[in-house]
Amino acid sequence: MSEPVLHATSYLTSLQAYWWPFCRIMALFSMAPLFNHRAVSVRVRILLALALTVALGASLPDMPQIDPLSLKGLLTALEQIAFGVLLGLTLQLVFTIFMLVGEVVSTQMGMSMARYNDPVNGVSSSSILYQLYFIVLVLLFFAIDGHLLTVSVLYQSFLFWPVGSGLHYLGAQSFVQAFAWVLAAAVLVTLPIVFCLTLVQFCFGLLNRISPAMNLFSLGFPISILMGLLCVYLTLPDLPDNYRHLTRELLNGIGVILREGGDV
Numbered sequence: 001m002s003e004p005v006l007h008a009t010s011y012l013t014s015l016q017a018y019w020w021p022f023c024r025i026m027a028l029f030s031m032a033p034l035f036n037h038r039a040v041s042v043r044v045r046i047l048l049a050l051a052l053t054v055a056l057g058a059s060l061p062d063m064p065q066i067d068p069l070s071l072k073g074l075l076t077a078l079e080q081i082a083f084g085v086l087l088g089l090t091l092q093l094v095f096t097i098f099m100l101v102g103e104v105v106s107t108q109m110g111m112s113m114a115r116y117n118d119p120v121n122g123v124s125s126s127s128i129l130y131q132l133y134f135i136v137l138v139l140l141f142f143a144i145d146g147h148l149l150t151v152s153v154l155y156q157s158f159l160f161w162p163v164g165s166g167l168h169y170l171g172a173q174s175f176v177q178a179f180a181w182v183l184a185a186a187v188l189v190t191l192p193i194v195f196c197l198t199l200v201q202f203c204f205g206l207l208n209r210i211s212p213a214m215n216l217f218s219l220g221f222p223i224s225i226l227m228g229l230l231c232v233y234l235t236l237p238d239l240p241d242n243y244r245h246l247t248r249e250l251l252n253g254i255g256v257i258l259r260e261g262g263d264v
Contacts, residue, residue, distance in 0.1 A: 016063045020163040022053045023080035025154060031088025032150055033095045034141060056155060064164040076164055083161055090254055091150060093182050094246050098137060100186040102130025108197040109228025110221055129232070136236070140243045149247075153254055160258040174257045181253070185246055193231040200227050 026049040029035040035045060066073050106127035141147075204220040 016066065017060070018053050018057050020063055020076065020080050021056060021060060021158065022049055023077050024084040024157070025049045025052050027081040027084025028088040028091075028150070028154055029084075031085050032091045033146070034138065035150070036088070036092075052151065052154075056151075056158075059155075060158050061162050066164065080163065083157060086257075087153060087157055087254070090178065090250070090257065091153065093178060094243065094250055095134070095137060097182050097185045097189065097246060098133040099130050100182070101189050102127045102133050104186070104190045105129055105193050105197075105228060105232065108194055108224075110224045111228070132232070133239075136239055137243065140240055143240075144244065144247065146247075149251070153251070156258060174253065178253055181249070185249075189242060193228065193235060196231050197224060197228055200224055 026046065029045045029049055034040070035048070064076075066076055106129045111127070111129065200223065201220070204223070
């Protein structure tokens with residue numbers, strides 16, 4: 001009877017099963033596609049992270065007995081944040097591919113001056129053509145249940161990278177190597193459009209040699225824009241297949257990163 005009824009340490013111990021997952025989930029939502037959009041406020045992200053933490057808390061592996069207020073507890077929290085940021089940035093790679101596609105195509109067709117403010121992607125502005133791709137990608141993201149795939153990847157990360165397992169060099173190395181895949185995929189997607197626009201510019205350069213008196217600036221500029229818009233219109237029907245293929249490749253890459261981290 002002399003012992004206190006409530007012990008603060010017992011509450012901290014019971015909350016460990018939710019505190020570490022919350023740190024990783026919140027960090028992932030801060031970087032994952034659509035979840036990090038400015039339309040989703042910080043309060044909404046925190047509520048989503050809390051709800052998902054409560055939903056997944058009972059099915060996750062047992063958490064290590066670490067004092068959250070100790071130095072080791074602080075390092076463990078930073079570790080979970082690093083894991084969440086790594087996974088969120090990896091899930092963002094498909095959107096990064098089409099951001100590069102929009103930049104390259106806009107430059108080729110002469111619409112690089114058409115910009116809009118884009119603080120979400122960490123830049124002051126992005127091409128207006130990427131806004132078109134972004135709207136289509138948002139619809140495709142929900143069409144393939146991308147939000148559920150994000151939750152599935154998050155749950156698998158706790159199985160392969162349990163709390164307290166430490167940072168893995170092989171997983172980070174695979175993430176760095178994924179940037180080469182981003183550049184290669186962007187080149188393959190933009191190659192047909194860039195080839196057509198280069199052919200148009202070559203034809204206007206040939207006309208300039210044949211008839212130097214012709215004002216090619218007033219004629220070639222609108223023709224290049226119209227040809228670029230026509231190429232974008234002709235390639236839009238293939239966008240769902242390209243997005244599905246790139247998403248499948250991305251999920252395979254995430255699986256490799258998780259397995260490499262789990263085998264360490």
